[in-house]
Amino acid sequence: MTKSLQFKPTRRAFLGSVASLTALSTLPFSRSAFAQGEKPLLVNSIRSLSNPYHAAWNAGGKAFADSVGLEYVTLVTEGDSEKGVADIRGILARTGGNAVVNVDPNDAADARPIAEACVEAGAHVFTQWNKPEDLHPWELGPNYVAHMSYDGTEYGRQTAAEVIRVMGGKGGLLALGGTLSNTVAIQRRAGLEQALEAAPDVELLDFQVADWQAAKAYDIVNTWLTRFSGQFQGIWCANDDMAIGALEALRVNGMGGQIAISGIDGIETAVQGVVDGELAATVSWDPFWQGSYGLAVPLLARTGELDVASLGKDKREFYVKGRLIDSGNAEEFFQNNFGSEPALAVDDIWARYDSGIPQS
Amino acid sequence: MATETAGYSPLSQRLPAWMRSKSSIARLAPTIIALIVAVIAVSIYNPNFLSGANLSRLAASSAIPLLLAVGVTFVILMGSIDLSIEGVLALSATTTVMVLQLDPGPVGSVIALVVAVLTGVATGAVSGLLHTILKIPSFMVTLGMWFVSAGLATLLLSGGTIAVRSADLRILVMQRFLGLPLSVWLTIGVVVLAIVFQARTRFGRHVMAIGGEESIARLAGLPIMRTRAMVFAIAGGFYGLAAALAVAQLGQGNADIGEGRLFIAITAVVLGGTALSGGIGGVVNAIVGVLLVVVLTNGMILMGVPPYLQQAVLGVLIIIAVASSTAGKREGICK
Numbered sequence: 001m002t003k004s005l006q007f008k009p010t011r012r013a014f015l016g017s018v019a020s021l022t023a024l025s026t027l028p029f030s031r032s033a034f035a036q037g038e039k040p041l042l043v044n045s046i047r048s049l050s051n052p053y054h055a056a057w058n059a060g061g062k063a064f065a066d067s068v069g070l071e072y073v074t075l076v077t078e079g080d081s082e083k084g085v086a087d088i089r090g091i092l093a094r095t096g097g098n099a100v101v102n103v104d105p106n107d108a109a110d111a112r113p114i115a116e117a118c119v120e121a122g123a124h125v126f127t128q129w130n131k132p133e134d135l136h137p138w139e140l141g142p143n144y145v146a147h148m149s150y151d152g153t154e155y156g157r158q159t160a161a162e163v164i165r166v167m168g169g170k171g172g173l174l175a176l177g178g179t180l181s182n183t184v185a186i187q188r189r190a191g192l193e194q195a196l197e198a199a200p201d202v203e204l205l206d207f208q209v210a211d212w213q214a215a216k217a218y219d220i221v222n223t224w225l226t227r228f229s230g231q232f233q234g235i236w237c238a239n240d241d242m243a244i245g246a247l248e249a250l251r252v253n254g255m256g257g258q259i260a261i262s263g264i265d266g267i268e269t270a271v272q273g274v275v276d277g278e279l280a281a282t283v284s285w286d287p288f289w290q291g292s293y294g295l296a297v298p299l300l301a302r303t304g305e306l307d308v309a310s311l312g313k314d315k316r317e318f319y320v321k322g323r324l325i326d327s328g329n330a331e332e333f334f335q336n337n338f339g340s341e342p343a344l345a346v347d348d349i350w351a352r353y354d355s356g357i358p359q360s
Numbered sequence: 361m362a363t364e365t366a367g368y369s370p371l372s373q374r375l376p377a378w379m380r381s382k383s384s385i386a387r388l389a390p391t392i393i394a395l396i397v398a399v400i401a402v403s404i405y406n407p408n409f410l411s412g413a414n415l416s417r418l419a420a421s422s423a424i425p426l427l428l429a430v431g432v433t434f435v436i437l438m439g440s441i442d443l444s445i446e447g448v449l450a451l452s453a454t455t456t457v458m459v460l461q462l463d464p465g466p467v468g469s470v471i472a473l474v475v476a477v478l479t480g481v482a483t484g485a486v487s488g489l490l491h492t493i494l495k496i497p498s499f500m501v502t503l504g505m506w507f508v509s510a511g512l513a514t515l516l517l518s519g520g521t522i523a524v525r526s527a528d529l530r531i532l533v534m535q536r537f538l539g540l541p542l543s544v545w546l547t548i549g550v551v552v553l554a555i556v557f558q559a560r561t562r563f564g565r566h567v568m569a570i571g572g573e574e575s576i577a578r579l580a581g582l583p584i585m586r587t588r589a590m591v592f593a594i595a596g597g598f599y600g601l602a603a604a605l606a607v608a609q610l611g612q613g614n615a616d617i618g619e620g621r622l623f624i625a626i627t628a629v630v631l632g633g634t635a636l637s638g639g640i641g642g643v644v645n646a647i648v649g650v651l652l653v654v655v656l657t658n659g660m661i662l663m664g665v666p667p668y669l670q671q672a673v674l675g676v677l678i679i680i681a682v683a684s685s686t687a688g689k690r691e692g693i694c695k
Contacts (some may be wrong), residue, residue, distance in 0.1 A: 050615035055519025
């Protein structure tokens with residue numbers, strides 16, 4: 001009896017000490033992050049650091065912050081919208097709104113509370129990829145500087161067209177899509193359909209979703225080899241990870257390099273695959289650039305060098321250009337982006353401008 | 361109405377005999393029937409299903425889920441749950457590719473394989489010790505361990521992916537013996553060991569006893585704490601081996617390599633008839649469960665079932681399986 005009574009407080013004390021130590025150990029990080037003078041704090045808010053895409057995004061933000069000598073913070077949502085919004089509110093409260101925020105909202109709906117909180121606090125905010133269709137930067141004033149995205153349909157079409165070209169313009173094609181309900185996945189698939197319309201001799205044999213994952217793509221392609229043995233010459237994938245899974249499944253069956261495969265995203269292994277001639281194409285969004293550019297533009301607005309109010313709607317909501325990586329430019333692209341740290345390219349802010357996002 | 365109330369009989373007594381049975385083999389019957397029906401249905405639709413090439417592919421697709429399901433079976437037999445699978449896979453895959461990066465040759469590949477298993481054992485041991493010493497429910501500990509190990513993996517790789525396309529470890533997947541990749545033979549060997557371990561050793565019986573009724577096992581003087589901690593460590597070892605196979609299969613390692621695997625592993629275990637409440641089921645059940653899941657996912661694609669429906673079909677199956685496995689259990693409150 002007494003023994004168990006003694007044990008309980010000890011266990012509590014132990015757990016309490018561990019919790020306090022953990023909390024204390026994070027202090028040095030938080031203090032340096034929030035120690036702010038009059039200079040604005042640069043903030044990147046992204047989904048997670050566990051994927052190469054957002055890791056490169058973060059590296060770009062860090063490189064830009066170093067180049068302008070400002071403090072830099074990365075916020076990670078880990079797929080949790082509430083956490084994403086709450087973290088940004090926290091930063092705004094601590095900096096008194098003296099911040100420049102570049103955000104890839106976890107969900108389209110998150111863009112509104114984030115943008116409104118930033119505008120209200122007097123910070124400058126820039127959004128990428130996701131936002132509700134009825135939210136426009138010009139409606140919230142100059143502090144919501146701009147929204148930028150890539151035309152998913154166009155790059156879905158370009159990669160599909162390249163696969164079809166490598167197939168010789170005829171034969172059977174298979175396609176792997178991203179998560180069904182995802183906007184980007186829907187756009188890329190629409191691009192695939194466009195490319196198919198332009199190629200009457202190509203038949204789409206099957207369309208499956210592998211949820212953006214290599215492992216699922218691997219299993220699906222394995223099954224396709226049974227179902228469509230000898231009937232297909234190409235596989236279009238809505239992202240690079242699935243393309244890698246597809247490629248590995250073919251390799252195990254002794255068919256590596258014999259089927260044209262495309263991905264999208266421009267991750268290192270996929271670009272290497274294009275260099276090696278095992279993948280037909282991928283598209284680079286250049287996340288390193290996104291992480292730096294999304295801070296550079298609102299910072300220019302904050303320092304008054306960019307007059308946001310005078311920009312047209314087509315420069316407040318716009319598509320930028322991705323880059324199709326195929327056999328022609330893969331080698332050079334690999335060297336510039338993975339062989340060495342990519343160079344910052346934010347001096348000419350309209351250099352990669354494509355077009356205004358069409359308003360419905 | 362009145363008669364219904366008066367004639368109330370517990371659900372368990374109204375169920376057919378196999379559902380009430382506590383024998384692992386009897387509980388396999390519906391799964392085996394489902395498996396046979398699925399195989400016949402798919403092969404009528406597509407005769408290639410039973411071709412040697414497809415069977416070999418099915419075996420290859422089963423290897424990783426099988427290792428995961430067998431590992432988690434031991435935990436579930438104890439009446440606990442292990443949610444750390446995806447995190448442990450990520451961390452083990454990370455240590456594997458880091459070793460391979462230093463030495464992609466034969467020696468490095470063997471070390472990488474061992475390191476993968478040891479990483480899994482270590483994370484499992486930590487879960488097990490926290491669970492037993494601090495008396496935290498297993499689902500909380502392992503949920504925490506999921507995020508801790510996934511976080512560590514992210515930290516070690518700084519978010520990147522390490523490609524190991526040319527590593528000798530890939531022989532496991534590329535090289536075939538009697539028509540099956542070496543990874544399949546390795547899995548078969550390990551799973552046979554697990555069957556013997558579960559059914560023929562004192563430790564295996566301890567696990568069943570704890571899952572059956574822990575208070576009685578305690579009174580009987582069984583080493584509860586030690587057994588519990590060891591089971592988590594052993595399960596971790598299985599996940600570690602699965603991680604090494606995943607690295608060999610995809611030629612790369614990253615923190616996302618385990619994504620979606622937890623659901624498949626638990627689905628397979630439950631479909632095989634292992635009760636989530638513990639004490640009933642076993643490794644053989646897990647094998648049949650995995651085969652059913654793999655045949656179904658393979659079959660649905662062969663039959664051209666739209667992707668919208670595939671996930672739903674698996675979801676319905678898991679609910680049926682859980683319903684049949686819990687209804688037969690003694691009357692009690694569902695939590």
